[in-house]
Amino acid sequence: MNLDNFRPRDLGELSVWWRRCGMPGSLPALSAPIPSPWSAELVGDPQAAAAEWTRFSLPYEAALALMQVRGADAGTALARAVAMLDEIDAPAAAALARKLAQRQGLSGLLPKVQRGPYAAARRHPLGLTQHEQKVLALIAQGISNKEVARHLSRSPRTIEHHVSSLLGKLNAANRMEILLRLRGEPWLLTGTHPLEPHQTGP
Template structure:
């Protein structure tokens, strides 16, 4: 979070493309994982698209936009990096193969997510092998939503926090919720923005299947998380 806030401050000083593109990619991934603002991410991607001097600059962001908004028009793909171009025209097999040859397993798995059930299961295996737990958990949710059954829970985690799918930062937020801290007080205590706290609180409630802060705190105490 401190790095994201620093990126945001730099961007406030000037909307240069070299600052905007990486920030937009970070915000897009957070939004895709349910820990960021989707509308803000799509707005940043649109800003970058308007500033990009060539389509080559925009390939990665176009791929993230497709993940956030599957029905969106990718626009002109000529000039983009080949694996991005292939993903955007729907040739996920060729894109995944190219990412594999380039030694980019995370990007390969993202391409496989566009494919059939077998490809999506392979993507999940890759994310698990990389230790990308939040992404793996998100992919499990996507598979369940699409009606896929028999999805492995993944490797046994060392702590109850990991079993609940909480990141270290989300555990810190949960502990403060249990102590009765407001979002504003949590933001001050953790030296992060209130908006970032809002995203963390929403993620914590979702992962604990709680409808309120009190219910989340009760669930955390009952399961031994706090």
């Protein structure tokens, strides 16, 4: 594999995912230094990598790094990963972290599973979570994923996850279809269907 045209950051990400996925063999020796936090994980210190991701306000990447911790600290690391992923509404990744903990006999150390949809999702006719509603409101303003991530202090990958979920829940193929649907159904931004009775109590 020719890696000459890769940027150091991209090389770092490729190398880390190569290892995480258990790919056979190894990548060719890298000629350029890999920036942190990729380099921290590659030298066997995923907790240091997670600390760096957290410093950059990228909780999704921090949680993925914590999921690589093995040994005596694995239980604490996985518990932190699950808590972070639950906080940013990343259920698929949180489920994977729980599965890893189960395989290692560490399930008892994890936060309790949140039963059913979040309260905001239960109230919204299409099951949008609170974070998804925030992302939807910003999409309605024509803001790009990168700008949404900056506005909400989330990683671009986390926002991509939310946008992907929105596309599915709104049955849209792309952002333009989301905007067209919002134009015809503006109530989606408030979560209250005009034909539904308003709740007066809990």
